[in-house]
Amino acid sequence: MINSRLNLEPVDRVKTISPEDFLEKYVKPQKPVVIEQLTHEWPAYEQWSLSYFKEIAGEVEVPLYDNRHVSAKNKVNQPHAKMKMKDYVDLLKTKSTNYRIFLFNLMNEVPELQKHYTMPNLGLKFLKKLPFLFFGAENSTVFMHYDIDFSNILHFHFEGKKRCIIYPPSETKFLYKVPNALISLNEINFNDPDLEKFPALTLAKGYEAYLEHGEALYMPEGYWHSMTYLTPGFSMSLRTLPRGAKNLSKAIYNLTIMRSFENIMRKLKGDDWINYKNKLAYRQQQKRFQKESHRK
Numbered sequence: 001m002i003n004s005r006l007n008l009e010p011v012d013r014v015k016t017i018s019p020e021d022f023l024e025k026y027v028k029p030q031k032p033v034v035i036e037q038l039t040h041e042w043p044a045y046e047q048w049s050l051s052y053f054k055e056i057a058g059e060v061e062v063p064l065y066d067n068r069h070v071s072a073k074n075k076v077n078q079p080h081a082k083m084k085m086k087d088y089v090d091l092l093k094t095k096s097t098n099y100r101i102f103l104f105n106l107m108n109e110v111p112e113l114q115k116h117y118t119m120p121n122l123g124l125k126f127l128k129k130l131p132f133l134f135f136g137a138e139n140s141t142v143f144m145h146y147d148i149d150f151s152n153i154l155h156f157h158f159e160g161k162k163r164c165i166i167y168p169p170s171e172t173k174f175l176y177k178v179p180n181a182l183i184s185l186n187e188i189n190f191n192d193p194d195l196e197k198f199p200a201l202t203l204a205k206g207y208e209a210y211l212e213h214g215e216a217l218y219m220p221e222g223y224w225h226s227m228t229y230l231t232p233g234f235s236m237s238l239r240t241l242p243r244g245a246k247n248l249s250k251a252i253y254n255l256t257i258m259r260s261f262e263n264i265m266r267k268l269k270g271d272d273w274i275n276y277k278n279k280l281a282y283r284q285q286q287k288r289f290q291k292e293s294h295r296k
């Protein structure tokens with residue numbers, strides 16, 4: 001375990017699960033679970049590796065992201081570099097890069113990959129058109145965030161080993177959320193948090209999971225997640241739309257009003273807007289923390 005100072009319990013693990021049990025025990029209560037053998041019948045389970053992707057998608061130009069902080073110039077969704085897949089896989093194996101592939105629909109470029117998996121029979125309808133891929137080198141970390149569309153996510157991991165720290169939406173109030181964004185303060189390292197500076201984190205109750213080749217993590221709607229690649233590897237995520245009207249309307253709000261407002265403010269105010277939001281996030285969180293501690 002990398003740190004035991006955050007309040008994290010291990011995610012439940014099952015080898016396999018019936019759709020009835022999955023819906024009843026995990027989807028209804030919106031609880032995460034790792035399904036260890038969901039991919040064992042897939043050709044992907046045998047075939048997918050970094051070397052295989054180099055072979056089958058070597059010439060595809062892939063967008064890459066590193067962990068530079070958000071600024072008016074560097075929008076969250078804008079790639080920081082591009083490279084051919086074959087060169088990227090070589091770089092990954094040298095272990096010394098922060099560049100990650102994030103939310104890339106490689107299946108569009110290499111449709112053959114779609115023959116290597118099937119939609120899991122878990123009682124949820126996954127969106128066939130949106131199988132996203134993520135790649136990372138040893139020790140690269142994906143900042144703490146939740147996904148804009150509030151979907152239920154099945155996150156499959158391949159090749160390496162990965163650590164996932166996740167929090168239910170109920171914990172948002174302790175996570176130093178940046179206003180009008182879906183991220184925690186960039187400055188927090190969830191693998192080694194400065195709890196003197198960010199004491200509210202000690203109140204947040206979350207989960208952690210270590211994923212190995214072929215394992216799938218179910219993350220319910222609006223769950224916060226931060227992933228660390230412990231060895232070079234890659235993941236695929238499948239998603240479903242939120243089930244209730246409340247989260248669906250939040251998703252629509254995020255994708256429309258929140259995004260446009262953010263873009264306008266960044267255009268008008270640039271980095272001042274981003275610095276203002278970060279300071280506000282910290283101040284508000286500290287105030288809430290002090291109130292909460294008084295009550296105890």
Ligand SMILES: O=C(O)CCC(=O)C(=O)O
Nearest residue numbers: 134142147155227235237
């Ligand atoms: O593991 C990663 O690289 C990011 C995963 C993620 O953010 C997601 O599946 O939504």
Ligand SMILES: [Fe+2]
Nearest residue numbers: 145146147225
């Ligand atoms: Fe995500």
